Amino acid sequence: MTEKNITFEDLPKAMTWxxxxxxELTSKVDNINNQSVQQPTDQWLNLKELCEYLPNHPAEQTVYGWTSCHQIPFHKRGKRIMFLKSEIDAWLHDGKIKSQKELEAEAAQFLKSKRNHIF
Known part of the structure; x- marks a missing residue:
């Protein structure tokens, strides 16, 4: 930073600057604070909220069946079961069924890798 002698006439301009x-600095600090505050926290769902959240809106008994077979991610404290929204989202995405084209491409890639390995 360079030193500059400020005269009385330059004082209003210097104060404005x-x-x-x-x-500008305050705005940047506020943006940083807002970004850290807006970090999404994982949301807990109870059984009823989960049934409302899932696309097919299953009955509560259906979800109880899934938990007893460990087909759905859940957490249990005593008799109460709870679900983390992020785990449910991942579970829904993992259940994607591949299209015929994706299956054929996967099979072709597998055969190609086996042929290259054998010869």
């Missing part, structure tokens, strides 16, 4: 820089 300093206030602009201070406002």
């Amino acid at each position: 300093m206030m602009d820089k201070l406002n």
